[in-house]
Amino acid sequence: MAIKPIPKNLEQAFNATKYQIDFYQRQYKWSKDPVERLLDDLFYKFNIDYVKIGESLDPENASKKISQYFLNTYVTNEVNGNVYLVDGQQRFTTLTLIFIQLFHLGNREEFKSELVEWVKERIYGTSGPKKIFYLNHVKHLECMKSLxxxxxxxxxxxxxxxxxxxMVTNSRIIRQWLERELTTIHRYDTFVYYLLTRIEILNLDVVQDDVPMVFEVINDRGVSLKPHEILKGKLLGQIDKDELNSLGINEIWDKQVDALEEFGQDEIDQFFEIFIRSKIVGTRGISEKYTSKNYHRILFTEEVEEYFKLNRNPARTKVFLKNxxxxxxxxxxxIRRLRAAFHSGFEHLYFNQLNDLNGHFVMILSACKLNDPDEDEKIKLIGYHYDRIYTLLHLQKxxxxxxxxxxxxxxxxxxxEKSCDEIPAIFETHLIHTLTDKKNQTVxxxxxxxxxxxxxxxxxxxxFNRYFLSRIEHFMTKGLQVPFEVSFDNLVRNTGPVNGYHIEHILSWNEDNLALFNNDEDVFERERNRLGGLLLLRGNANQSSGKEKYSDKLDTYSGTLIWNETLIPATYHSNLDLNLFNQKFGLGLRALTQFGPEELEERHKLLAKMVEIIWK
Incomplete structure (x- = not known):
């Protein structure tokens, strides 16, 4: 393995070399910001120095008065006479688009520049009647031709x-930029000379016949390829080019990567971290070996290779990518879609997300086998039991x-890859074991x-306090078959002073309430904080209740959440649905016209009953 650095200007870099970008490379993803940064880099020195020159000097010599500019590196690898652009595709594509728009601008009637043919020779060569674009975006040549x-x-x-x-979107940006900057034939010609002869770029040519190995080596040299880009090269590089095309492997890869990137840039790297962990890992310590930054290395080694069998194995690689x-x-x-919002039947994934829990990804991918017929049921089971174990551990300290x-x-x-029948018992065993361990006694x-x-x-x-009370509210609205009018997100996450929800202490800190607990401030503070003494109130209602007496607070609770209203006598008047709900679950819900130690204990026990129903 050797890397040969070769300095070039852009005329030399784009000169009869056909750069292959046909199987491993990422798509052209540059948006407005990086395109404009490149244009700004190209015009920065040019604009500073051009004003010092004047139009009396011919463009070629004028360009020599402008400072040279270094445009970083690009990496190539030649295999069987083909030159692969290993790194630099985003810049090279953008430069090609700049050449195309320069060509069109120079051909306009007001310019008719003699340099347009020189520019054109940076875009393509010819083989008989065919145009051979130097940047060989195999799937997108028709678009390049149209541009x-x-x-x-x-x-x-x-x-x-x-x-x-x-390419089309960025060509619009480039055209507008060039039209704004190159307003005279002298500026145009000077810029063309400057661009092609004074902009330098360093070619790192990797001498290596084993294509998949190139990506690992390039990454070792610090080139900014991302893990999934390196992995794509190592996987697809094993497969014969004709098979890549006939099986549509590259299209499969790009489609799946694009689908995940809807959720965030480089989400594919997060996927591989989770996927490998789901199939290999059994402890948190071992999981740290497999991260989104290094999975492209370890996928081909030791226990990971033993499971996936992808190292220098084209047959298995094809099966893996297609299945x-x-x-x-x-x-x-x-899973990402389901956890983003409340979906009936899959609501526990959303509950997990409210608590910033991500472990369902690993557990669901672990439980599911290829084309699992029980996929939906496993998603539901794992989402529920994950929420249950998280909640019950919290509620029991x-x-x-x-x-x-x-x-x-x-x-x-x-x-x-266990069956749906086996999964609940496994969660239960781990929950009991954890409680036993934390309580240091048999549970x-x-x-x-x-x-x-x-x-x-x-x-x-x-x-979690807010989450717990929101789940109590959801249980009641569901049981009473009335709308859940406030979103979980608002109840759990919104802490704004007006519409956000806050924890309300039923027992305000005042002398009357303190007296109910024998004026023992420590006991009073501990007791008033118990879950049975807490409610959720919207910001302005919470503030208005202040240090009110309990009898005055009841008015504040009217028209708020149902759990709050169950304290109020009027709630039970002619409320057949509430009475049936109360009887169905044996809750013993009742209005409380006063609130002291006994009532606090009653409400706390009532919550315990609901816990046993919700997280049964």
């Missing part, structure tokens, strides 16, 4: 993909730092009032 022929932008067919669409890669990226995207991270990988290992059931009875505001994260 060169100066067809109206809106008439150019961009159906070949994102690369074509971005597992499609299925699991689609599954990952599905058994949640400590990293406990969920440890559980995610332990559970993931145990449910790997035989998932929820115990003894562990719940003292839990209060100070024991739980603020967001």
């Amino acid at each position: 060169f022929e100066n067809k109206p932008f809106k008439e150019i067919n961009t159906s070949s993909g994102k690369t074509a669409a971005n 597992e890669f499609i299925y699991f990226t689609n599954l990952y995207a599905k 058994a949640y400590v730092n990293n406990v969920m991270a440890d559980l995610i990988y332990a559970i993931s290992q145990d449910i790997r 035989e059931q998932a929820f115990s009032y003894n562990y719940f009875k003292d839990v209060g505001y100070a024991d739980l994260p603020t967001r």
Whole structure:
């Protein structure tokens, strides 16, 4: 392996060399900002020095008075007579678009520059009647041809993909920029000389016949390829070019990557981190070996290679890309969509997201096998049990730092490709084991009032307090078959002073309430913080209740959330639905005209009953 640095100007870089971009490279993704940064770089020195020259000096000599500019590096690799552009495709595509627009601008009647043929020779060469574009975007040559022929932008067919669409969009930007900057024939010609002879770029030519190995080596040299770009080269580079085309492998890769990038840039790297962990990892410590930054290396080594079998294995690689890669990226995207909003039946993924929990990705991908017929049921089960284990650990003071991270990988290992019938018991076993460990005594059931009875505001994260009360509200609205009128997001996340929801203490800090607890301030503070003494109130209502007496607070609670209104006598008048709901679940809901230690205990026990129903 050797890397040969070769300095070139742009005339030399774009001179009869056909750069292949046909199987491993990412699509052309530059948007307005990076295109304009490149244009700004090209014109920065030019504009500073040009004003000092004047138009009496001919353009060629005028360009020599402008400072040279270094445009970074690009990386090539020659295999079997073909030159592959390993890194630099985004810049080279943009430069080609600049050459095309320079060619059209120079051909305008007001210019008729003698340099347009020189510019054209940077865009393509000829073989008989054929135009051979130096930047060989195999799928998008028709778009490149249309741009060169100066067809109206809106008439150019961009159906070949994102690369074509971005080439057209960026060509508009480039045309407008050049028209603004190059307003005279002298400026135009001087800029062309400057661009082609004074802009320098360093070619790093990698001498390596093993195409997949090139990407790893290039990355070792610090070139800014992303992990999934390197992986694409190492995977697709194993496959015969004819098969790549006939099987549509490159199209498969790009389609799946594009689908994930709807959720964020380089989401594909997050997917591979999670996918590998879901199939290999059993502990949090081991999971740290496999990250979104290094998976392209470890995918071909040790236990990961033992599972995936992709190293120098074209047959297996083709099967993987046509099957597992499609299925699991689609599954990952599905989870992303489902967790983004409340979807009935899959609502627990949304609840997980409200609590910033991501472990369902690993566990669901672990539980599902290729084309799993029980996929939806597994998503529902895992979303529910993940929420359940997270909630019950919090409500019993058994949640400590990293406990969920440890559980995610332990559970993931145990449910790997297991049936829906087996999954709940596995979660239950891990929950009981964790409670036993944290309580340092034998625990035989998932929820115990003894562990719940003292839990209060100070024991739980603020967001979890709000989440817990929002789930109580959801349970009641669902049971009463009335609309859940406030969004979970508003109840759990919105802390604004007007519409945001806040924790309300039923027992305000005042002398009357303190007296109910024998004027013991420590006991009063502990008791008033218990979950049975808390409500959710919208910001302005919460502020207005202040230090009111309980009898005055009841008016504040009217017209708020249903759980709050269950304290009010009027709520029960002729409310058949509430009475039936109360009877169905044996809750013992009743109005409370006063609120002291006994009523607080009653409400706390009532919440415990609801916990057992919601997280049964």
